[in-house]
Amino acid sequence: MSATQITTLEPGSPEWAKRMSASKIAAVVGHSPYESRFSLWHKMSGNLDWDEGENADEKKRGHYLEPALRQWFRDQHPDLRVERTGTWERDLFGWQIASPDALVDDDDLLECKTSTKDWEWGEPGTDEVPVYYDDQAQWTLLVTGRRRCYFSVLTSFMEFREYVVDANPQKQAWLVDEADTFMRSLGRLTNAPSIDEHDATYRAIRKLHPDIEDAEVEIDLALAVHYAEAKAAKDDAETAYRGAAAQISLQLGSARVAKTATGQTVAYRRAGRGGSTPYLNPARGLTATFLTERHAS
Template identity: 45%
Template sequence: MSAAAVRVGTFEPGSAEWFAARASALGGSEVAAVLGLSPWESRFSLWHKKKGSTGPTDDNDVMRWGRWLEEPIARAFAAAHPEYRVRRSGTWASRARRWQVATPDRLLSSLTARALLEVKTAHNTDEWGEPGTDEVPIYYRTQALWQLDTLGLSRAHIAVLISGSDYREYVVDWNIAEVSVLRDAAREFLDTLERDERPDIDEHTATYRTVRALHPLIDDVEIEIAPTLAERYRTAVAEHKAAENAKRRAAAEVLDALGSGRRAVVACESIAIRVPGTGDSPPSLRPSPIRSTPQKVSAAA
């Protein structure tokens, strides 16, 4: 490895040792949460994990299958790229910023180049662009950029298996404008930990889950809350119910328009699809994924 990084050790992802190595640092999978870009972690939930006030996220089937499929996907990449030596990696820390750590899935080396490999699985093609490009989900882009910056490398390959059979490869190159945003955001986040400055509560599912975990007991007492908070909660509940009713009506209208058809389209764009029901249940309507434009990391993020 280059002189830009020092090896910290080899830890099982998600293990106590793995979390201990990151306790006062930030890894590639955490940077997206700092910027508010992660679908799994919020800035609020990550802050509390770093403070030790909540535990790590419970293991689940998606996480387990991701780990189990890592090796065969890495083998597929190695078979497609005989020019590279593909080897496992440990955890590394930047020599310049010891709070910046990375645990790439694989390190790649050839006679003329060094790179890293990230292995992913996905349910569908949402947010994945044309294979061979850098059009990957923004949270994976931040991870790749962070790891490249930590290790002093310039290119990351991302191998993804979509829907269990669609194998694709993408490439992300180090970019000083983007990694500068990541560095600044990460340092500012770590400073809030030192100042014991809790992030604001936001709408992320991980934030709601964290607040629940912070108060596991129920004391039979009344707590006076601010009238403005009470009104905001009541308004949100009413708007949620109204939105559910509006969605139910719109779904019924689309189903009625489809008749026995399978897919609803507008100008060749799929809007919704009828899917078989379970058992004796009739078909139901499922919305088609809304494709988003691949993003780059920016200060506005």
């Protein structure tokens, strides 16, 4: 299958909004941390305006650092031809588009990423990339008909890394099926995706109903109980979190970083704004499973 380079489509433009791009596909299959299937459906159906969502800062950072990441990759591979490119349309399937960060030789691609969630990435040199970026890579490879996608990555600790993902025809076929079903459903409210627990879904619902009318709605008892139980669980979790934070803060005293015996950072004190008292921040990617596994090893 071949592809044709078309006029570059800017994210949010009408032409871009009505096609399935590599940046949207992860939301379609429920993998995107930034966009839900529900929020994407309402944006592509014209019910909501396009916005930067929760990752506006990440997109800006990526925009400014993309040239540097591309050049770093060039420096690591002086034997490869790395060229900037634009938007590509899959021949015979014009609704499928992708805009890779670069073309590499005749068969490969490059994507440039910055990361604040380093734990989502595996060992450099492998294909262990976050699942939503793998979705993006597979879609881009499908559209362009290429065989391999390199990732040039800058981590939160200013470390350059490289990853490589090969085309996966089985996953690509699944993505096409999911995207086709999604695209055919657009525009009819009866086809809107189900509600899920994604932050983007809740934000979308709030934007769909910005006004407040002096009216009452009777809701199902089961939903009311579920809401009350979730509220209680949230309160309990916040209480437990404050208690644990207080204990760590007391042990830290005026020190900045709390670590385990095996050297894993748990939390660190940070100065408050405007000279206010310091507060405790959890380490990035902190999970109980991560701490116990590292301790066991």
